[in-house]
Amino acid sequence: MDQRSLRRALAPAAALLMLLAGAGCTADAVKGVQGTPGAAGLRDPYFPKLGNGGYDVRHYALTLDYEPKTGRLTGTAEITARATQDLSAFNLDLHGLTVRSATVDGAPAAVNRAGDELTLRPRDDLRKGSTFRTVVRYSGSPRTVTDADRSEEGWLRTADGALALGEPTGSMAWFPGNHHPSDKATYDITVTVPKGVTAVSNGELRSQRPSADGRRTTFSWHAGQPMASYVATVAIGAYRIETADPADGRGVPVHTAADTTVAARSKELLARIPEFMEWATDYFGPYPFASTGAIVERAGDVGYALETQNRPVFPETSFNAPTLVHELAHQWYGDSVTPKTWQDMWLNEGFATYAEWLYLEDFEDIPVEESFERAFGTEANWAFPPAEPPSAKDISEPPVYYRGAMVLHKIRQAVGDDTFFALIEGWAQTHRHGNASTDDFITYVEEESGEDLTELWDVWLYGEDKPAKP
Template sequence: MDRRPLLRTLAPAVALIVLGGTACTTADGATGVQGSPGASGLRDPYFPRLGNGGYDVRHYALTLDYDPKTSKLTGTAAITARATQDLSAFNLDLHGLTVHGATVDGSPAAVNRAGNELTLRPHDELDKGSTFRAVVRYSGSPRVITDADGSEEGWLRTADGAIALGEPTGSMAWFPGNHHPSDKATYDITVTVPKKLTAVSNGELRSRRPTADGRRTTFAWHSAQPMASYVATLGIGEYKTKSYRPEGGGVPVFTAADTTVAARSEKLLARIPEIMDWAEKRFGPYPFSSTGAIVERSGDAGYALETQSRAVFPEASFDTVTLVHEIAHQWYGDSVTPRSWRDMWLNEGFASYAEWIYFEDFEGVPAQDSFKENFDTSSNWAFPPAEPPGAEDISQDPVYGRGAMVLHKIRQAVGDDTFFGILRGWAQTHRHGNASTDDFTAYVEKESGKDLTTLWDTWLYGEAKPAQP
């Protein structure tokens, strides 16, 4: 995410409630233990109720219908998951919207709703290790989730449609799921919209077909690589789209620009293959099967976001630096995803340092100059990048600027050859997975053969600004 157009502050979380198991008596009088409900949160340091325990989602199949005139979304979410414990019930995260019913493995499930927690109790308990399929039918007008600083996420209505942005909690505004970054899954998103509109999502467009009455169009998108729900997106509107494979090969590109900004965006959109080539040389093989961008009018969103394989930009933020930042996120954040929201600097510090490398490679600005500029910026010293004080701080300056400074100090400590090997190796080692700050520091020390305790204590965890850069 590029937060420069609008500082984003995240709403504080509430406490976690964990439900335990219960004893049962069998027909012969023996006492056993029934499956217990999955936890209603994953104890994230900043969003403890976000996500759910007891299962691991493998695939989301979302079938959606949206009419901008009424702002009504009608949806069916088919969720394929594996039980990680014996389950008597499990939760899904869902903000707003009305649930009309649910099934688990084809049988009706009892449904209970409390705030953002949707509890499903299947007819038959689920055994640990078993794969199950939960289907939830729902509808309503998806809500905007407003953060404490006034920035917005979730389902953002536009003049001709909508754009869905999910970092950190907004995806629960348009589909039920396990909305913590540690539970990644593949996706099929099928969307029906009025005939004149286009629906754009992550991954590849599998089909585009008119409905039987010819008044609407159904778009089917497929994401074959695992994706955290916060980088899932859906844009609905009047777009100028372009789909192509770059000359000489390369990653297929799909771009969509609001028709009112398409002409002004065209030149920079055409640079995506060039920037992708540079990024692959620096960061290693691209982790997804397509790339691209969605460009909206500036009033449609207040910030750019690294939605997987197809980042979203308001026109005011669609510049070369921000494009480099969001493309770098495809490696650092989208493919290698934080284990918890405390590890946010592994997203933003890396994407910010990618900007420094780009300036160095193409603008003749040494990364040391970018480092010095950030060192002299007082807001970067508000807190250590690896330990934001609260949820409202995970997208603040130290996570970006001081996070990038950590990487530059590693580069100075280990040398360029080892450093760029670490960047590529880190992305490859945790490709399509999750990783923590501890995972990263251990990886760097292993690959460099150096004890960097002083570096971590000073730059990653230290409270005080060092006397010298």
């Protein structure tokens, strides 16, 4: 071939290279994405393997079928996420259960399992910034998780069904995902159960429909505001359901579910939820979700109350007005403003405990100062600083709750009532539907109040020793 013919033959390729160069493309871009695996764990101070790196979940669509008699769960998790790096593989957290198949953007993905870590390798690497859809089909008998403090979470089989509770790690027992509180998402949770059994979940009930043969019923719930996985819930059993829409348009719809064996005894307090919600919004500002309510279980089904989003869960033995106020306050502090790590747990429990103190003052004539002094005089509250629990088993111990509330009261004394109540409402609004840390809170309080509270933090939040005076 002569030189003129060679140049003519190479001209199209040269033109393409010039076009790509003009568009800012490189040879690597032409070849495709060269991703790396996302991290298996987010190095949380107390649960370093919890959560996963490389992506941000935007939405979970969970389709569940449960048989109470056998305890068998069949599920499909559709996870919509955005890649935060070029990804060749990524992890999901899943405890127990058997994975039947997995796809990424419709193509089969290779799946490897090591304990609670599920590694998916998509057919093609994922580009940073791209949105991708993962579908995992799984089944089995979900496990109950026993925490370091011996409490039980995960999937709890009850006398007539099941109850899913996730704090701090139990949500991985019933669906695969990124189970760290820093990765919040919206949810659609669809649950099919035998006829005569009810399935309650977070958000609002979109539909309730029987199967073609009439033997099963499917309940579809939608949570449209971001939710951390540890406050997702499913309650399956025989419930008395009550729904109330506010007549004056000021409040939010209230959906309650009480186990039929405790429904009559729970009715009076459940009816007070609108009253407590109006009281809470006066202190904490606009309610952050589209509905509220509660789930009340028989005593043997669960041993503690939990702030599951939209409708907290209570055993009958803990269903009283102060605890109801505590869990409702968590909808602002914990569910809407969610901790960045589990080390920031005191921001949840300190605020909710202080809400109890405010309730006691306004409804039972017990001054907040009296609650503070009682907490100050209780030695168990001084076992460790609230912002630095010694280990994972300590994140729900008394100092996190009561010394956390004492920190808030000392702020109130330092800055005055007007500034304090503006601060707690503003904190909820500033970080609405987001995540925040202890450092974020310290910065916020000092910037908004104009006060240097270094001594307060050193003594009350981080101090090892009990002060001489309250």
